[in-house]
Amino acid sequence: MAADPITFERASVVYGNGVRGLDDVSLTLEPGQFVVVVGLSGAGKSTLLRTINGLVPVTGGDVRLGATSVRDARGGDLRQLRARIGMVFQDYRLVKRLSVLQNVLLGRLAAVPTWRTLLGLWPKEDVAIAQQALEQVGIGDRAHVRASQLSGGQQQRVGIARALAQRPSVILADEPVASLDPITSHRVMEDLVRINRELGITVLINLHFLDLAKQYGERIIGLRQGKLVFDGRGETVTDNDFAEIYGRAMTDDDVLTESS
Amino acid sequence: MSADGSARPIESGAGPTPPPDPWRARVRNGVVALVLGALTAWSVRGTGFDLGELFSNLKQAQRLIDDSLPPAWGFLPRLWDPFLETLQIAYVSAVVGGLIALPLAVLSARPIAPLRAVYLVSRNAMNLLRTMPDLFWAMLFASAVGFGPFAGTLALSVFTVAVVAKLLSESMEAIDLGVLEAVRASGGGWFETVAYGVLPQVLPQYVSYLLYAFELNIRASVVLGLVGAGGVGVVLKSQLAMFDYARVTMIVLAIFVVVLMIETVSEFARRRLVGEIATGRR
Numbered sequence: 001m002a003a004d005p006i007t008f009e010r011a012s013v014v015y016g017n018g019v020r021g022l023d024d025v026s027l028t029l030e031p032g033q034f035v036v037v038v039g040l041s042g043a044g045k046s047t048l049l050r051t052i053n054g055l056v057p058v059t060g061g062d063v064r065l066g067a068t069s070v071r072d073a074r075g076g077d078l079r080q081l082r083a084r085i086g087m088v089f090q091d092y093r094l095v096k097r098l099s100v101l102q103n104v105l106l107g108r109l110a111a112v113p114t115w116r117t118l119l120g121l122w123p124k125e126d127v128a129i130a131q132q133a134l135e136q137v138g139i140g141d142r143a144h145v146r147a148s149q150l151s152g153g154q155q156q157r158v159g160i161a162r163a164l165a166q167r168p169s170v171i172l173a174d175e176p177v178a179s180l181d182p183i184t185s186h187r188v189m190e191d192l193v194r195i196n197r198e199l200g201i202t203v204l205i206n207l208h209f210l211d212l213a214k215q216y217g218e219r220i221i222g223l224r225q226g227k228l229v230f231d232g233r234g235e236t237v238t239d240n241d242f243a244e245i246y247g248r249a250m251t252d253d254d255v256l257t258e259s260s
Numbered sequence: 261m262s263a264d265g266s267a268r269p270i271e272s273g274a275g276p277t278p279p280p281d282p283w284r285a286r287v288r289n290g291v292v293a294l295v296l297g298a299l300t301a302w303s304v305r306g307t308g309f310d311l312g313e314l315f316s317n318l319k320q321a322q323r324l325i326d327d328s329l330p331p332a333w334g335f336l337p338r339l340w341d342p343f344l345e346t347l348q349i350a351y352v353s354a355v356v357g358g359l360i361a362l363p364l365a366v367l368s369a370r371p372i373a374p375l376r377a378v379y380l381v382s383r384n385a386m387n388l389l390r391t392m393p394d395l396f397w398a399m400l401f402a403s404a405v406g407f408g409p410f411a412g413t414l415a416l417s418v419f420t421v422a423v424v425a426k427l428l429s430e431s432m433e434a435i436d437l438g439v440l441e442a443v444r445a446s447g448g449g450w451f452e453t454v455a456y457g458v459l460p461q462v463l464p465q466y467v468s469y470l471l472y473a474f475e476l477n478i479r480a481s482v483v484l485g486l487v488g489a490g491g492v493g494v495v496l497k498s499q500l501a502m503f504d505y506a507r508v509t510m511i512v513l514a515i516f517v518v519v520l521m522i523e524t525v526s527e528f529a530r531r532r533l534v535g536e537i538a539t540g541r542r
Contacts, residue, residue: 053445083447093442097460106456110447117448118455159442166446 003031004066004084004169006052006202012060013047013226021047021056023226029204031169034196036217036234037206040246044226045206049172052204053085054078065170083110086163086201090175092155096148100139100158103147104130107165133164137191153184160191164199171195173205177212182257185209189216209256210242324505331513332506339492339514346491349413350477356413357420358470364425366454369432372440374450386429389422398484409490412481419480420473427469428462435461464533471526478522482515 006029013021022044029035037045050056051063054070063070065081073081086107094103108126109117116122122130134140137157142150147158156176163171173192177185193216196203207213213220213234220237222230222245230237230245243249303309366372368386373379397415405411440457448456459466485493492515499507 055441055445079447079449082445085445087442087445089438089442091438093436093438095439095456095460097463098456106443106446106448109443109449109452109456114449114451117452162442162446 005030007064010061011051011058011063013056014059020226025228031202032200033202034218035204036213037221038213038245039223043223045223046174049174053082079110083166084169086166086168086171088159088163088173088176090178092159094147094155094158099144100147101130101143103158104133104161104165107162130165133161136164137161152180156188170202175206211255328505328509331510335507335510342492342495345409346481349409349481349491350474352413353416353420353477354470354474357417358424361421361424365428368429371437372432372458386425394419394480398487398489407488412484412489416477416480423473424469428466431462431465432458468530468533471530475523475526478519
């Protein structure tokens, strides 16, 4: 797995409607780190993640993966850059009418010639990679089921497998457990931790549950109104730090469970 | 099927409205009634609409009905081949038109079209196709390839493109766009985004629209047959010209039964397809 740091160099995003998504953020994420991003909704967490794979273009500064500038990447270069970065979403974003395996194969899109993917003629080795990715998240036996027939937790595992099938050096997870119950949430978080430890993939996760952030975050980054306001180790972060990031006191809504 | 712009949010009013002045409403309603009445009178004069004339001519209608009944049952076997031709025209038009409609719908769906300029050109081309009546296309193609089933098929293919592309592009604008972002995030290009993000989501609707176009094409091909574009309409026209009303009744009856049968089957299939959409989600 390529070990590339992610570097934010005074990165800013101003949306077309004038909203500031990201405000002058400078930051380096070392390869293999497990990083949790916290902040209120609208603080720029999703924007931060999406500037790394160019889904949201920076309007100032730059973001780099290794030596590659995301800002300058276009067309085929951008596709190859995105292939190095897996992404997991809150609402899974699977093609519900396709099988689980077909969904995971989408992670091979950039590695397989377009004429083959359009005809569904996936090379054997790519099918093997997709199947292996499913085994890695423990649902290898569901490969030929329709994605819509799985439970939420299983669908999110398919989403993670799709990201893994890219053989990425980074996985971005945008609120990956926000639609799941507490027990399933912990299982999915543990999957992501395992992927990080065993495969050395850098993981960057947006979370709004602070107990989860504290429990799993090797490093915690806090955003407020698009600005970087906190950067510290997970075990040393205090409720005061969270109050500082949120700009208000903690409430019960900010934690997943009282007893975890 | 679906009305234009039905998905737009309702604009909220500016605060509570004061109670309406009753006299203003009465005057307004009176003016509206007067205008509508004048418009009706003007149109009646223009069209020579006369109920008295209708009833005084009922005797003639009685003669027509006498001539038309009973239907000429013996003529039925000779309708077999023209009916097959009608079905073939409708089917080929649905297939050819449906294939052309697919890319046109993709380019006419705002969030999917690769460029705004492409979307605008495609959307306007689609609307232009739709404003032209099918008779116009039949005349146009008849002058190009001569009267006959081929001209009718071409005309109905264009008609199918117009109907299916419009409905399908609307379905495409209503899909879950999150999947498209996921395909893009995996490194997928535009074609892959369409193939994996868009098409699986609208496939049931697409098949349903093709069936609907096939239904419409059968009815339309009867009308086009009247101008010589093949199928059972040609026979209808020739029997009308010979004033053989018993045969005309037979033809109309047969058309009624065939259209009803195909609509029933098609509607059943379409309901099954749409049902699948309803249960396929989450």
